[in-house]
Structures are given as structure tokens and as C-alpha cells.
Amino acid sequence: MAHVRRSRPAADTLGRRRALSVPITAGPLVRSLTERLGEDVEHLWTDEDTVEFQIDATRVIDVMTVLRDDPELAFFMLADAAGVDYGPTEHLEVVYHLYSWKHPAWLRVRARVNRADPRIASVTRLWEGAMFHEREMYDMMGIIFVGNRDLRRIYMSPDYRSFPQRKDFRLPDDAADSPAAGVNPLERPETWDLARFRDAPGVRTPALEAEDRATTAGELDGGGA
Amino acid sequence: MAVGPRRPRRSRTAEAPAPATGIATTDAPLVAATSQVPIVIPDAAANDELLLPFAMDDHPQGGFHGMLEVIPTKADYILDLIRANSLWPLLSGLSCCAIEMMSTATSMNDMDRFGMFPFRASPRQADVLIVAGTLTTKMAGPLVRLWEQMPEPKWCVAMGTCTTSGGRFKRSYSVVQGVDRVMPVDVYVPGCPPRPEGLIYGMMKLHELVKQRRGEWRTYVDRGPQRIRWEGDVR
Amino acid sequence: MTTVDPDIRIPDPIELDAAEEARLRAAAGMMPSPAGPEYSGFEMVGIPDRPPQTEREREMYTLNEGEMLINLGPQHPSTHGVLRLVAKVRGEVIVDMDLVLGYLHRGIEKLSEYATYTAVLTYVDPMDYLSTMHNEHAPAIAFEKLYDIKAPPRAEYIRALVVELNRVFSHDLMMGFLALDMGGLTPILYSFIERDEVVELLSAISGQRMLFNFFRVGGVNWDVSDEFISRLSTWRSKVDKLIEMNEWMISENEIFTGRTKGLGVLSAERAISLGLTGPNLRASGVPFDVRKAHPYSIYHELEFDVITQQAGDSYARYMQRVAEIKQSIHLIDQIVDKMPHGPVQAQVPGIIRPKPGRRAYGAVESPRGLYSVYALSDGGPNPYRFRMRDPSFISLQAMPVMMPGLLLADTMAVISSLDPVMGGVDK
Numbered sequence: 001m002a003h004v005r006r007s008r009p010a011a012d013t014l015g016r017r018r019a020l021s022v023p024i025t026a027g028p029l030v031r032s033l034t035e036r037l038g039e040d041v042e043h044l045w046t047d048e049d050t051v052e053f054q055i056d057a058t059r060v061i062d063v064m065t066v067l068r069d070d071p072e073l074a075f076f077m078l079a080d081a082a083g084v085d086y087g088p089t090e091h092l093e094v095v096y097h098l099y100s101w102k103h104p105a106w107l108r109v110r111a112r113v114n115r116a117d118p119r120i121a122s123v124t125r126l127w128e129g130a131m132f133h134e135r136e137m138y139d140m141m142g143i144i145f146v147g148n149r150d151l152r153r154i155y156m157s158p159d160y161r162s163f164p165q166r167k168d169f170r171l172p173d174d175a176a177d178s179p180a181a182g183v184n185p186l187e188r189p190e191t192w193d194l195a196r197f198r199d200a201p202g203v204r205t206p207a208l209e210a211e212d213r214a215t216t217a218g219e220l221d222g223g224g225a
Numbered sequence: 226m227a228v229g230p231r232r233p234r235r236s237r238t239a240e241a242p243a244p245a246t247g248i249a250t251t252d253a254p255l256v257a258a259t260s261q262v263p264i265v266i267p268d269a270a271a272n273d274e275l276l277l278p279f280a281m282d283d284h285p286q287g288g289f290h291g292m293l294e295v296i297p298t299k300a301d302y303i304l305d306l307i308r309a310n311s312l313w314p315l316l317s318g319l320s321c322c323a324i325e326m327m328s329t330a331t332s333m334n335d336m337d338r339f340g341m342f343p344f345r346a347s348p349r350q351a352d353v354l355i356v357a358g359t360l361t362t363k364m365a366g367p368l369v370r371l372w373e374q375m376p377e378p379k380w381c382v383a384m385g386t387c388t389t390s391g392g393r394f395k396r397s398y399s400v401v402q403g404v405d406r407v408m409p410v411d412v413y414v415p416g417c418p419p420r421p422e423g424l425i426y427g428m429m430k431l432h433e434l435v436k437q438r439r440g441e442w443r444t445y446v447d448r449g450p451q452r453i454r455w456e457g458d459v460r
Numbered sequence: 461m462t463t464v465d466p467d468i469r470i471p472d473p474i475e476l477d478a479a480e481e482a483r484l485r486a487a488a489g490m491m492p493s494p495a496g497p498e499y500s501g502f503e504m505v506g507i508p509d510r511p512p513q514t515e516r517e518r519e520m521y522t523l524n525e526g527e528m529l530i531n532l533g534p535q536h537p538s539t540h541g542v543l544r545l546v547a548k549v550r551g552e553v554i555v556d557m558d559l560v561l562g563y564l565h566r567g568i569e570k571l572s573e574y575a576t577y578t579a580v581l582t583y584v585d586p587m588d589y590l591s592t593m594h595n596e597h598a599p600a601i602a603f604e605k606l607y608d609i610k611a612p613p614r615a616e617y618i619r620a621l622v623v624e625l626n627r628v629f630s631h632d633l634m635m636g637f638l639a640l641d642m643g644g645l646t647p648i649l650y651s652f653i654e655r656d657e658v659v660e661l662l663s664a665i666s667g668q669r670m671l672f673n674f675f676r677v678g679g680v681n682w683d684v685s686d687e688f689i690s691r692l693s694t695w696r697s698k699v700d701k702l703i704e705m706n707e708w709m710i711s712e713n714e715i716f717t718g719r720t721k722g723l724g725v726l727s728a729e730r731a732i733s734l735g736l737t738g739p740n741l742r743a744s745g746v747p748f749d750v751r752k753a754h755p756y757s758i759y760h761e762l763e764f765d766v767i768t769q770q771a772g773d774s775y776a777r778y779m780q781r782v783a784e785i786k787q788s789i790h791l792i793d794q795i796v797d798k799m800p801h802g803p804v805q806a807q808v809p810g811i812i813r814p815k816p817g818r819r820a821y822g823a824v825e826s827p828r829g830l831y832s833v834y835a836l837s838d839g840g841p842n843p844y845r846f847r848m849r850d851p852s853f854i855s856l857q858a859m860p861v862m863m864p865g866l867l868l869a870d871t872m873a874v875i876s877s878l879d880p881v882m883g884g885v886d887k
Contacts, residue, residue: 047605049754050821076732077748079823082834082847095834095847097821104754106821128861129735129854140569150516155562155886156399157363158513164398165570317535319542320564320883321589325670328659331652359586361886364542364563367534393583396574397567417586418670 315351319358334421541882588884596675602822679805738829774877852880
């Protein structure tokens with residue numbers, strides 16, 4: 001307890017990050033990855049504790065299967081899966097973070113998704129736990145994961161028709177001015193009027209609109225509208 | 226109520242008890258010196274039928290079981306006093322403030338001192354709704370339903386800045402900007418989260434409120450329209 | 461030991477003959493029962509009916525003969541906040557379970573894109589509100605990588621000290637809540653005594669009682685104060701006894717062991733596949749601890765082992781927490797002994813603008829598992845994208861896996877042993 005005392009700043013200990021907290025050698029990992037997945041992966045960045053690769057979004061299942069099952073790679077854990085929006089004129093991106101016992105670095109795998117038709121294969125067959133990650137990305141970003149058996153909204157209510165974490169969803173000072181035509185109508189039966197959302201100027205994709213037409217056709221058109 | 230034959234009515238004013246000697250014996254009960262003047266209960270003659278089963282016939286002074294001898298007040302005041310000292314909160318926590326609310330209820334900051342310990346799990350048995358934590362638009366419906374299930378009279382305490390105004394999440398797309406948009410609030414306790422002492426202070430303010438507003442339900446009906454506007458507000 | 465007569469068999473209503481049921485229905489003036497499975501939608505649980513959106517939802521909300529839906533929450537004392545569970549039951553046995561989240565979704569990730577890097581550290585505070593220090597630790601690590609700056613050694617030690625203190629009271633509350641969900645009121649009182657002491661201790665160093673807001677990019681807000689030191693030594697002298705007393709009340713209790721041992725079992729492979737981390741994963745026998753697997757802060761300088769349990773049931777998850785409390789106290793001793801002198805805050809400008817296009821990933825071992833942050837910079841004062849991976853959000857997925865076959869009353873014990881915090885689940 002005697003060492004815990006107030007002390008004055010010493011200027012010489014301040015400074016830029018010089019020593020790596022986790023000294024790693026990313027070379028073997030990069031080499032073995034490019035050996036196994038030569039054409040599929042593109043090495044982008046090696047940080048002090050992160051190795052970053054870009055992959056083709058159509059090959060995500062193949063790449064992830066190799067990463068998980070190859071005994072030398074053995075990335076057994078899906079640490080994180082996140083969606084990133086690069087703006088209305090750019091693309092979406094799905095970012096996976098993986099961990100392996102054999103390599104003391106986080107592996108970051110980035111996959112671009114077309115914004116007009118945001119589809120990518122689901123990895124729930126490899127990791128069951130990707131389910132909530134993908135549902136969250138669908139809810140917040142509108143990315144559709146093909147092969148996910150339970151791709152419905154997870155945070156917002158089922159009748160919500162916008163994707164809040166896209167960049168063209170502006171955060172207003174008052175939620176009533178939101179481009180999503182207001183927020184969740186409080187889960188009250190009398191406010192479950194789907195027609196209210198039909199003309200909402202939210203973020204829509206052709207694929208989503210087709211799905212909406214299929215699901216809500218009976219209620220909107222047949223319901224005496 | 227007694228159904229049997231009517232008991233002989235005991236005269237309370239005719240003969241005064243014997244003057245107290247000041248010496249207590251085993252066969253003669255001790256009678257205080259002040260009881261030399263007979264006390265007359267005004268309603269006793271009028272409501273004799275109702276009070277008869279509780280009469281203490283063998284008591285030298287007369288009177289009734291379980292009753293104060295003099296009631297110089299109104300029933301409303303007594304009821305408010307009773308309510309103020311046994312406010313039972315609903316066991317409903319939304320987020321962070323709920324942990325501080327539990328801390329207020331447990332040993333270190335004992336809210337039981339003010340008659341507030343039994344957190345009721347059912348809204349039918351609760352008097353106070355402490356909205357502890359951020360109210361989101363998805364949760365607003367269930368919370369209003371809870372509030373409507375609570376019997377009158379009832380009070381609402383908004384705990385924390387999220388419930389008073391939206392707090393740090395005021396700009397969010399999914400947060401109700403203050404719980405007073407969906408239900409009437411009696412006491413606001415600011416803080417993020419408020420310390421347990423803060424919540425106890427708010428509860429003592431609520432005690433004052435309960436004692437001041439007699440006949441709370443009438444007040445509640447007066448401000449009824451305030452709470453049915455919630456739907457348009459939040460949208 | 462009571463003996464059960466094998467001849468006596470209580471008839472299960474599920475197994476009633478269909479003809480008998482039709483006869484009863486006709487006698488009661490009811491419609492004949494539907495022939496096949498019937499999609500019930502949300503009608504049974506108080507929400508309007510609508511067509512199923514996914515394959516899984518159709519499977520969950522389609523009721524076979526003898527099944528019914530039971531709704532728990534979002535306001536239920538035992539669901540640890542505003543979680544809502546929909547259980548499909550046959551009699552009292554759970555067949556399937558669905559989780560409905562989002563009742564506390566506050567949009568922290570979106571709000572963080574509108575806040576400066578320092579302000580983001582205040583936004584993450586109320587996320588997992590029982591491990592506030594950990595919530596700030598991961599963004600601090602990520603932003604320091606982003607800005608390419610390093611916190612001074614003393615700041616790293618103070619950080620490790622406060623996060624271990626936070627872990628102690630978080631696990632201690634888990635012990636109390638788990639016992640409370642089985643009807644034992646006393647342990648939660650002891651847990652809150654312990655929790656209040658640690659929280660007051662941490663408020664002596666940070667100035668705020670629950671949402672501490674103590675971490676800064678490149679250091680911590682304050683150096684340790686005299687009040688903190690005196691409180692810490694007082695707390696340290698009696699914490700062992702408090703923990704022991706709470707453990708003595710719970711661990712050997714016959715009702716407690718009967719309701720936790722052998723319930724909610726997860727194998728190691730399944731737990732990894734489900735994305736469980738932290739004590740929940742280690743209780744299944746996987747020695748994954750971010751403090752060892754990918755050391756951050758000063759954990760490579762401390763001596764400790766990764767504790768694991770083998771059973772993988774609710775009791776193992778409880779015992780794992782108890783062991784980790786003691787481990788954290790052991791770590792606190794080491795940190796206090798090794799704490800160096802020096803500054804607690806590196807020199808950073810008031811508004812931080814990292815280089816555009818940089819990405820950083822910061823991960824810490826929170827009391828509930830791997831808590832990580834992925835931040836992206838576009839050169840401005842705000843993060844372009846700020847992503848948080850909360851462990852309790854992911855570990856809740858184990859509920860539909862563990863629950864089938866158990867009784868409805870076991871839901872409380874199992875969910876409480878996972879120790880979710882809804883502020884983190886819903887962000």
C-alpha cells in the first residue's frame with residue numbers, strides 16, 4: 001500500500017507509443033494465409049496486434065471455413081462481426097474479427113457488400129453465435145445474410161422500416177423529424193398500421209421492397225385500402 | 226357483527242367512577258387521576274349499533290377496543306397519513322438506475338425506514354412506480370400498461386435524467402424524451418444515476434405530496450387528459 | 461429416501477386420446493381442435509398477429525398438439541431488466557424458447573458517431589451498467605491505438621486496479637442475484653453491502669458513484685487520492701470475510717445446489733460455437749481469458765492462471781464467479797504492490813483527430829466476457845463508426861439451446877447463471 005501515493009508527472013515517461021504491448025510477428029500468419037487463400041485474400045494492414053485482410057464477399061464461406069478448420073490457422077472464435085456504412089455513394093462492409101490460439105493477433109476480415117443489393121452469405125453454419133451479430137447488422141444496416149434462418153429485426157420493432165446506423169439516417173434533435181417517419185409506435189395494437197410506413201422515405205432497396213410487397217400485400221391491398 | 230341478543234347498554238355518563246386512591250391493589254385496577262372527569266364520545270350514542278361489538282364492558286372507563294378516545298380530525302387526513310407511511314413501490318427497473326434503486330432498498334441505505342421496503346412484483350399491489358432508467362419507445366407501451374394496471378391512488382417517481390428529459394440519450398432515435406410524455410409524474414429525481422440519498426430525498430418529498438393532496442384520486446381525474454396524449458407526443 | 465411405485469402413473473394431459481379430447485370439446489360446446497399444427501403468431505402473448513417473417517419464427521410460433529406459449533417479461537422481476545422470453549411449453553417442460561430484445565435499445569453506437577472521442581467514453585458508461593470501468597477500458601484502448609498514443613505506466617496500473625475492483629463487485633452481485641432468483645433474499649443484502657463499499661471506493665477516485673467516467677484517452681482522470689487509499693485498505697482487510705460469508709450462505713445450500721447442478725449444461729464445443737466468452741465459457745472448460753490470450757494493459761506483468769470449471773452447468777458458472785472474485789483480489793494485491801510512480805495522463809489535445817482511414821480494435825475481459833470495440837476514423841473529431849461487442853448480448857443465445865427439456869421454473873436459474881445485463885444486451 002505504500003507505493004500507492006500521489007506522484008507528479010515526469011515528462012520523460014510521456015511519449016508516443018513505442019513498445020508494443022504484445023510483440024508479435026505477423027509474418028508467419030500473413031504467409032500462411034496467402035499460401036492457403038492466395039487469390040481470395042488481400043493483405044491490407046498489419047497493426048501492432050491486428051492483421052487485416054480483405055476478401056471477396058462471395059467467397060466468405062470458403063474463406064471462413066479454411067480459417068476455422070485449418071489446423072495451422074485454427075481461428076476457432078468469432079470475436080466480433082460488425083457492419084460499416086461508408087456513405088450513400090459508397091459501399092457497405094462486414095467486418096469479422098477472429099481469434100486463434102496459434103497466432104497472438106486479432107485477425108480482421110473485411111468484406112465489401114454492394115449497397116444496392118446488400119447480400120452476403122451467413123456464417124451461422126460455422127458459428128451459431130453469429131446469429132445475433134447478423135440480426136443486429138440486418139436491423140441496423142439492412143445487410144441481408146443469405147442462409148440465416150432467423151433474419152428479423154432484433155432491436156427495433158418488426159414494423160420498423162429504416163436502418164438507423166446507415167449514414168443517410170440522420171440523427172435529428174427531435175425524433176419526430178426522423179426520416180423513418182417517426183419511431184416505433186409503442187407496440188400498441190391500434191397503431192399497427194402498416195400503411196403508415198409504406199411511403200416512409202427511409203432507406204429502401206429493391207430486394208427489400210420486393211420482400212415487403214410479398215409480405216404486406218395481403219394486409220395493405222386486401223385490407224380495404 | 227354480533228347477531229345475538231342485544232347487550233344491555235351501559236350508561237357512560239350517569240355515575241362517575243370512584244376517586245382514585247393512588248394505591249393499586251390486585252382486585253381494584255389502577256385508575257388515572259385524570260379520569261375523574263368522564264369522557265363522552267360524541268358518536269357513541271348515534272352509532273351504537275356499529276360500535277357495540279367492540280365495547281369494553283368490563284373496563285371501568287368504558288370505551289371501545291382499538292379506538293382512540295378522541296378523533297379531532299378528518300378521515301382523509303388519517304388515510305393520507307397511512308398511505309404516506311406505507312408506500313409500496315413496484316419492482317420495475319429499466320436500466321442503470323434500477324441498481325441504485327435496489328441499493329436504496331438494501332441494507333446500506335435502508336428505505337424500509339420510510340415504510341417502503343416491500344417491492345411488489347405485481348402492479349396490482351403497488352402504490353408507487355419508480356421509473357428507474359431510460360425509457361425507450363419499445364418499452365413505453367408495456368410501462369404505460371403497468372401504470373394503468375396499478376390501482377388508484379398511485380404516484381410516479383421519475384428517477385434519473387433519462388426519465389426526466391431523455392438525459393444523455395435525448396437525441397437518440399429510440400428513446401422517449403422524458404417519461405412525463407407518457408404518464409403523469411409526481412416527483413423528479415435528477416442525477417445520472419441519483420445517489421440513494423437522492424432517491425430517499427425524493428421519496429420524502431413524495432411523502433409530503435401524499436400528505437398534502439388529500440383525496441388523490443380526485444386530483445388524478447382532474448389531470449387525466451394529460452396522460453392520454455402520450456401517443457402523439459412520442460411519435 | 462422415498463420409493464416411487466412404478467405402477468402409479470399420473471396421466472399427462474398431452475397424451476390424452478384425440479377422440480377423448482374431441483368428446484370433451486363437444487361436451488363443452490367448443491370447436492373441434494384443428495387437425496394439424498397451427499401458427500399462433502403473437503396472439504397468445506399479447507401482441508397482434510402477423511405473418512411469420514423467418515423460417516425460425518414460423519417454427520417457434522407454430523404450436524403442435526398440447527403446446528402453448530408462455531410470455532415472460534419485459535417487466536418481470538427475474539429477467540434481469542427488460543428482457544422478454546417467449547417459452548413454448550408442453551405441460552411444464554420447455555420445448556423451445558425465443559428471445560425478444562430491444563426494450564432498452566438506446567442507440568449508443570449511433571450517438572457515438574455524433575460525439576467526440578472523449579464524449580464517447582461517457583456514452584459507453586451506461587451500457588453494461590455493472591461493469592462500467594470495463595466499458596470505458598476497451599474504447600480507451602481502441603482510441604489510443606487509433607491516435608497512436610500510449611498511456612503512462614501508472615495510468616495502466618490504476619486502470620487495472622479499478623477494473624479488477626469492478627469485477628469483484630460485479631461477480632458478487634451475480635452471486636446475490638442468482639440466489640435471489642431461487643428465493644433466497646439474504647445473500648443479495650450481503651452482495652449489496654459489498655457492492656456499495658466498492659462503489660463508494662471507486663467514487664472516491666472518480667467522483668461519480670455508479671457511472672464512473674474515469675478513463676480518458678491516454679490515461680485516467682485522476683490519480684489515486686488519500687481517501688481512496690484509506691478506503692481501499694479498510695475494504696481489503698475485510699473483503700475476504702464478506703465474500704466467504706456470502707459464499708457460505710449459497711454454495712452448499714441444498715436448494716441452491718439442487719436447482720443449479722446439472723441444469724443448463726453446455727459443452728465446450730457448443731459454447732465456443734455460440735460465441736460465449738468470459739466466465740460462462742470458462743465454466744465449460746475452455747481456458748479463454750482475454751487477459752491471458754491477448755494481454756492488454758499490464759496483465760502480462762501479473763501472475764495469475766486462467767481458472768476453469770469442467771461441468772458447464774449453472775453451478776459451475778456460479779463457482780467460476782466465486783473463484784474469479786478471489787483471483788481478482790489476488791490481482792489487486794499484486795497491482796498495488798507493483799504500482800509505479802509517474803504521471804497518470806499522457807499529453808493529448810482536447811479534441812482528438814486521428815489520421816483518416818485508421819481502424820482499431822480494443823478488447824478487454826469484462827466480468828461477462830469479451831467486450832470489444834471497433835473504431836474507425838475519418839480524420840474528424842468524431843469516430844466515423846463505433847462498434848461495441850457486448851458479451852452478454854452474445855451469451856444470451858445460449859438460452860434457446862440450454863432450455864429445451866428443462867422445466868419452466870428453471871428458466872430463472874439458468875438465465876441468472878449467464879448473468880446478462882440488459883443495458884449491454886440492447887446497447
